Amino acid sequence: MHYNFKEIEAKWQKYWAEHHTFRAENTSVKPKFYVLDMFPYPSGAGLHVGHPLGYIASDIYARYKRHQGFNVLHPMGYDSFGLPAEQYAIQTGQHPADTTRVNIEGGIDKEGNSISGYRRQLDRMGFSFDWSREVRTSNPGYYKWTQWIFIQLFNAWYNKVSDKAEDIKTLVAAFEVSGNQDINAVCDSDVPIFSANEWKQYSQKRQQQILLKYRLTYLAESEVNWCPALGTVLANDEIINGVSERGGHPVIRKKMTQWSMRITAYAERLLNGLEKIDWPQPLKDSQANWIGRSVGAIVKFKVISTDAESLLEGALKPSNSKNYIEVFTTRPDTIFGVSFMTLAPEHELVPLITTSRQKAEVEAYIEATARRSERDRMADVKSISGAFTGAYVEHPFTKEPVPVWIGDYVLAGYGTGAVMSVPCGDQRDYDFARHFGIPIPNIFEDVDISQEAFADKDNTVIANSDFLNGLTYKEATLKVIEALEKISQGKGTVNYRLRDAVFSRQRYWGEPFPVFYDKDGMPQMLDEKFLPLKLPEVKKYLPTESGEPPLGNAAVWAWDIKLSEVVNTRLIDHKTVFPLELNTMPGWAGSSQYFNRYMDPHNEKAIFSKEAVNYWQDVDLYIGGSEHATGHLLYARFWQKFMFDLGLVPYGEFAKKLINQGMITGTSAFVYVWNKKHNKHPILISKEVIEKAIRENGFLYDYSEKLDSLFSDLKSRMFEGRTIAETSWKHFNPIHVDVSLINTSDELDIEAFKIWRPEYADAEFITGEEGSFKVGREVEKMSKSKYNVVSPDAICNDYGADSLRLYEMFLGPLEQSKPWNTAGITGAHSFLKKLWKLYVDDEGIRDLKAEPSSENLKTLHKTIKKVKADIENFSFNTSVSTFMICVNELTSQNCRSKAILEPLAILVSPYAPHIAEELWEKLGNTSSIATASYPKFEAKYVIEDSKEYPISFNGKLRFTLELPLDMNKEQIEATVMAHEKTQQQLQGRIPKKIIIVPGKIVNIVG
């Protein structure tokens, strides 16, 4: 009986589905274990062999935990809202829901392509997912709860005193008692101070406007890139040199009202929480970086001189006495080095303080910066630009006037949008000062600032700074903050780089907001009991002609508060029928709580039941890509903390441990084409021919007369100051070849290639000596356009899922990126065949009644120990080697013992579950191997009584010597010194020193 993987794999996949082998129960006496994968976006291209890497690792872990007696939750679903489906809909008019369904479930797309579907692809790889818990973010039954969370966020504010989110009602109650004077909340910066009485007298609309400044999700004006010609908002990377990538239309920066998430309220907790979770350090670093906590001070500079005095009196003073300009600085110790101040061009005070003389220049500058996209502005760091406003502020200590400039190196969105410029201590201030001829006072002791600024905090000694002279950075910072606080012109503060997250998208294929706008234009939440608010049908998936998002095309998209249902937009009367929100939620909305929904995915009454979340608690192991470091993984942590504040989940962090699997790259294949105009037909040259010619002759023209004539015109150029190899290769045009046309020895199937690429049907192929045509290979990202995509289906057909699983793990460390090379899979496949042969011969199951030998037991227990340790360290590649070693040893030991082979099947089962089930059954077991208990390691079988000692002389290994392990140092020394080889090495010399580490090494020095 040979190893018929096709039959075996189909048989067990069917068995698992029919017996619900991997269904997790929400109540169990077993301990729980939650293994989660990042769910995929179901694209039309299907999975390639790179995608399942993480799924295989998590599946091995989940199966291992089942063998260990855990009740394992290992779910899978689809992040099925997203841009590609929408773009496809715009092009073809097909509903994204339909194409998405086909991408998941399989079928025929509009071009007649047969799509096998994610589900079938995943099933073929033998994953132990509990499919009864599948979620799809685009299903109304799922996004109902995404909308529900949005409503909870809207109904919450962040109380800094309790340091958590609270119900908005508690805020209203506080306003009614004592206004907002004593409220310490995370809110917009422009909240006016009001008393309880004032609050009560505000109109309904005014009250709502104020509350919006406190809510955890709120409407705010955000700047977007608006393209009037296309009638749409563009992402930064869709703009090149200020015009749209497609069509070249001008793009302007425009303020638009958008929903935002007040994630900044959680900045500190998101940062601190990182210490509690076992996530990869690089990922934690990048989150910490993204949050960007910096400690410094806010300093207030009084505006003292501008000809716009009336404006100062009239416009600045009443709103929070803003005849001061606030800056944020991390170096308050350098305050005596201030020689100017710079504001972002968008700073709200710029128009108010600019003098009439400078007005034209400042306005021109502002306009010029507004025209540049944010990306251009950031990309162009080198050129220095700015303008003087004509105004002066007063230095808080010296009382000297300080000129106020604007410059686009100051970002409106960070800190206060204004900086105190200390050119001697900051390179950007230094460059700006140099450029505009502003003085650069030096406030550092013994530092030369004639060439560049001095920013080395740790080696700072302050000078020329009044009461700060002689102090270090730390001392001066403390002292200056104290002094600023005394004169009420500043205070120590913490600033974050993290911005609130814009939550609106002008797209169709996303979650609709459960929001309508009342007669005042204020947002109102739908009552929870009317959720889900389903995505409406539209005729077109593009923005409307008036520039509204695609939902503006929906005919039935208004909310009737009497009927409590969605009605035709024509009925909008702003009395009982109101317009619904036209934006949809961004991609990360649906993925920010899916891990909790898996605990109780069919619950219609609640996002999940208390019982379910109390049992499953949190994710024990999460595996996914590092590209989500500052997106999904940060937002999900934010929502989890919010859910924790509401008392819905037991922990503020959703995943204890996280592993980033590396990317599997493709190995592209190239042929090299010489297609100069004087060729009658293209000439393709085998790589080995080119290499041989270069190796032997310096260059190709010596190798072939025919080519010589073609290349002669280039001869002279070819050697010009470059290496031969470099110049030579330049004259060949490499083109990608589909990797399926290449055999394991990198040889091209020429006939197949001619069929695939008819334009080369009459090409001349210059082959190597044995008639083979070798391609060049290079590692690149796996992508359709590079023809290096390998599909798991093809591998399953040719070698089976078990081979695929083993090989993907064998490729290298899970977290590392590594190239795919199909040729190598034969190693994994022949391992499985060898394994099979241990149990089965031509007739069927072998007679396995033999008593295990001590060698057999040693091999088995060595393997148990190593594989167990490897799984727990996520070192799956080395455990595959261990299996190979084990099977090689048992084969040469001629092992015929069930006592060895039965536990071995369990060890292999997490990695290659199909063959393990089949062998388990052949051994006479009637139930699935999935929950068989994991073999126990017994040290007594692996105890060695001797060791082959390496004997080194002066650190160099000269020979090895087998010695009993119970020998002590003295005995070892005596034996080694008496050995003839030792004497031979020493040649009569007396060793200075003899190092003996029992059980390890002997080193003789001298």
Place this chain on the structure above:
RNA sequence: GCUCGAGUGGUGGAAUCGGUAGACACGUUGGACUUAAAAUCCAAUGGACAUUAGUCCGUGCGGGUUCAAGUCCCGCCUCGAGUACCA
């Protein structure tokens, strides 16, 4: 620029605590079986010199610590990822 990773045979990689560098596999070469191919099995495989021992060199580069360094320390180089005027 900043932050974080990583550099080991022809290739993917192993070496868990400073203790025999290159496990395991691919590829290559030679052999067996076969009319032939596939499959399978056996042997060799870091480099150089010597081909009987044996010797030297070798983990990106240059130093250092140590009886002993891929591993630890100092200074560089290269590649990759993230981030980008963050005051």
